[in-house]
Amino acid sequence: MTVGSLAVIGLGPGPADWLTPEASRLLGEATDLIGYEPYVARVADRPGLVRHASDNRVELDRARHALALAASGRHVAVVSGGDPGVFAMAAAVFEAIEAGAPDWRGLDIRVAPGVSAMQAAAARLGAPLGHDFCVMSLSDNLKPWAIIEKRLRAVADGDFVLALYNPASKARPTQLSDAFALLRDLKDSDTPVAFARAVGRPDERIVITTLGQADASLADMSTLVLIGSSETRLVSRPDGSAWLLTPRHYGVPR
Amino acid sequence: MTVGSLAVIGLGPGPADWLTPEASRLLGEATDLIGYEPYVARVADRPGLVRHASDNRVELDRARHALALAASGRHVAVVSGGDPGVFAMAAAVFEAIEAGAPDWRGLDIRVAPGVSAMQAAAARLGAPLGHDFCVMSLSDNLKPWAIIEKRLRAVADGDFVLALYNPASKARPTQLSDAFALLRDLKDSDTPVAFARAVGRPDERIVITTLGQADASLADMSTLVLIGSSETRLVSRPDGSAWLLTPRHYGVPR
Numbered sequence: 222m223t224v225g226s227l228a229v230i231g232l233g234p235g236p237a238d239w240l241t242p243e244a245s246r247l248l249g250e251a252t253d254l255i256g257y258e259p260y261v262a263r264v265a266d267r268p269g270l271v272r273h274a275s276d277n278r279v280e281l282d283r284a285r286h287a288l289a290l291a292a293s294g295r296h297v298a299v300v301s302g303g304d305p306g307v308f309a310m311a312a313a314v315f316e317a318i319e320a321g322a323p324d325w326r327g328l329d330i331r332v333a334p335g336v337s338a339m340q341a342a343a344a345r346l347g348a349p350l351g352h353d354f355c356v357m358s359l360s361d362n363l364k365p366w367a368i369i370e371k372r373l374r375a376v377a378d379g380d381f382v383l384a385l386y387n388p389a390s391k392a393r394p395t396q397l398s399d400a401f402a403l404l405r406d407l408k409d410s411d412t413p414v415a416f417a418r419a420v421g422r423p424d425e426r427i428v429i430t431t432l433g434q435a436d437a438s439l440a441d442m443s444t445l446v447l448i449g450s451s452e453t454r455l456v457s458r459p460d461g462s463a464w465l466l467t468p469r470h471y472g473v474p475r
Numbered sequence: 476m477t478v479g480s481l482a483v484i485g486l487g488p489g490p491a492d493w494l495t496p497e498a499s500r501l502l503g504e505a506t507d508l509i510g511y512e513p514y515v516a517r518v519a520d521r522p523g524l525v526r527h528a529s530d531n532r533v534e535l536d537r538a539r540h541a542l543a544l545a546a547s548g549r550h551v552a553v554v555s556g557g558d559p560g561v562f563a564m565a566a567a568v569f570e571a572i573e574a575g576a577p578d579w580r581g582l583d584i585r586v587a588p589g590v591s592a593m594q595a596a597a598a599r600l601g602a603p604l605g606h607d608f609c610v611m612s613l614s615d616n617l618k619p620w621a622i623i624e625k626r627l628r629a630v631a632d633g634d635f636v637l638a639l640y641n642p643a644s645k646a647r648p649t650q651l652s653d654a655f656a657l658l659r660d661l662k663d664s665d666t667p668v669a670f671a672r673a674v675g676r677p678d679e680r681i682v683i684t685t686l687g688q689a690d691a692s693l694a695d696m697s698t699l700v701l702i703g704s705s706e707t708r709l710v711s712r713p714d715g716s717a718w719l720l721t722p723r724h725y726g727v728p729r
Contacts, residue, residue: 238500241590243492280723304590306597308723312605315720319710327713332598334590336495336558343560344586351566352618353626355609355635364606364725368634372607375633379626381609456573459581466569469534469562471618 225291227328229311231304231335232263235422239336247333251298255287256310260300280310284317288325304337308358308386338445339384342417345427347456347464349415349447352471354382359389359396366396373400377407382453382467385446389437397446398437404448408432413449413465416440429455429463479545481582483565485558485589486517489676493590501587505552509541510564514554534564538571542579558591562612562640593638596671596699599681601710601718603669603701606725608636613643613650620653627654631661636707636721639700643691651700652691658702662686667703667719670694683709683717 228247233239248254248264255261258274266272275283284299291297301309311332318325343350355376361369376383388397410433418426418441428439432448440446452471455463482501487493502508502518509515512528520526529537538553545551555563565586572579597604609630615623630637642651664687672680672695682693686702694700706725709717 233495236497238497239495239588241487241493241495243490246492304594306594306602306604308605311597311602312720312723315602315605315710315718316722318718319720326711332601334493334594334598336588336590337594340558340560340588340591343565344588347586348560348565348569350560350610351562351569353609353611355607355633356604357607363723368725372633372635375629375635378632379609379629380622381626381629456569457580464569464572466566466573468570469566469617471622 224329225294225296227287227291227297227299227314227330228333229299229305229314229331230301230333231306231309231337232260232300232302233336234303234338234341234420235263239341239421241333241335243333244335247331248298250296252296253290254298254300255283256300260302264300280313281317284310284313285321287314288317288321288328291328292322292324301335304335305332306334307337307356338386338420339447341420342415342445342447345417345420346415346429346447347466349449349453349465349467350382350384351467351469352382352450352452354384355379356384356386358386359400360387361393361396369400370403373403374407377404380450382450383448385448387442388440388444388446390442397440401432401435401437405432409451412451413453413455415447415465416444417447418444420445429465478583479548479550481541481545481551481553481568481584482587483553483559483568483585484555484587485560485563486514486554486556487590488557488592488595488674489517493595493675495587495589498587498589501585502552504550506550507544508552508554509537510554514556518554534567535571538564538567539575541568542571542575542582545582546576546578555589558589559586560588561591561610592640592674592699593701595674596669596701599671599674600669600683600701601720603703603707603719603721604636604638605721605723606636606704606706608638609633610638610640612640613654614641615647615650623654624657627657628661631658634704636704637702639702641696642694642698642700644696651694655686655689655691659686663705666705667707667709669701669719670698671701672698674699683719
């Protein structure tokens with residue numbers, strides 16, 4: 222019997238500079254590459270590597286396909302942008318295993334972490350995640366809007382910094398403005414907000430504003446939105462720009 | 476005038492396999508290396524590299540020292556384990572800038588993200604962070620216990636997965652057991668809990684249990700504690716072990 226394997230690999234936010242050596246090595250060992258087309262396109266071609274690109278909405282089909290190939294003896298790399306464990310392919314793979322063929326549970330499966338969009342955004346901005354924070358996807362494809370609202374309220378109650386993934390899409394144009402409206406009732410309007418788009422890629426764009434002024438139309442599916450806690454503040458620079466800082470202390474008079 | 480620079484670099488959880496190419500390159504360009512001794516010790520020595528190791532409790536002194544050296548024209552690398560933006564040196568550096576010499580605001584400062592402990596732990600465990608989650612430090616050195624309690628309640632109210640950094644130390648032996656006691660009143664006792672110690676290092680140890688059974692004495696300062704949401708569950712393997720999965724869907728009948 223040929224023994225296959227499946228690696229769920231994080232490519233990081235884009236630049237090769239953020240691709241871990243583990244991810245590079247596993248990509249080099251794969252016979253089959255599976256993922257959403259723009260991520261598959263990031264991996265250099267080489268003889269013997271079979272590429273299976275797919276649409277973004279079919280994570281579970283993609284995971285089943287990968288598992289079936291691994292069960293047949295192939296060495297499969299499933300690729301995600303960022304970290305596969307954060308709103309990416311790792312959950313889809315283990316969901317497929319849970320509901321799938323019993324022998325899939327015995328497969329050699331490895332998850333290779335990567336730098337996630339919130340970390341790249343935070344690095345560019347300074348230290349906005351320097352204290353306790355929450356991480357949410359605003360997509361309601363897979364969860365009811367009621368749980369999103371409940372969680373936004375909990376984040377405000379706990380005075381956490383918030384990192385928002387999937388803030389907008391053509392199918393869901395009002396999610397982010399609805400989230401801002403809810404949070405404006407619960408948090409100070411001066412709370413810093415950052416839109417960090419495509420950090421590390423040629424079309425990177427950073428906008429720092431406040432919750433009161435934040436314009437949801439600045440976000441697309443490549444944007445990570447960060448919303449501060451009551452402690453988050455700007456540290457101004459001589460060129461007129463600023464870093465974002467959430468200090469390690471909480472509740473210390475400034 | 477000699478122009479210096481400061482890079483705040485994430486070394487990842489330990490193995491070189493998780494050190495990004497950006498971090499490697501910046502370490503190679505540094506004239507001075509500053510950090511908590513075990514992190515400085517991870518960086519290979521080379522001629523011309525001046526090493527400044529220090530104790531763990533002096534982040535702000537260390538940040539000031541690094542900034543003063545950069546202002547004097549040196550190329551300084553401040554190193555953290557994991558990601559410097561997540562409970563590590565980035566916040567201390569920007570706090571020091573905020574309170575420090577005005578010319579520090581004009582320095583060439585770069586933050587290089589890294590794989591954080593929660594991501595390494597999640598990768599080993601399966602996909603526990605596959606849905607919305609919160610990240611907290613249990614250390615009350617820098618924040619009152621009251622805000623920790625408030626945030627733990629908010630995490631339970633929002634039914635988030637929770638990643639806990641700094642769960643224990645000799646100076647604070649009861650923090651984690653106090654946190655478990657608080658959460659047991661708010662969450663199901665069957666909620667999965669994982670202790671992920673030193674993931675990727677030779678002394679790695681993973682324990683999966685439940686909130687009802689969780690023994691706080693399993694955690695030390697090298698342990699990341701993960702506590703599930705109501706959706707987090709085990710996916711069993713033929714060898715008796717299990718993966719942890721928080722699925723992408725919320726509130727779907729199983």
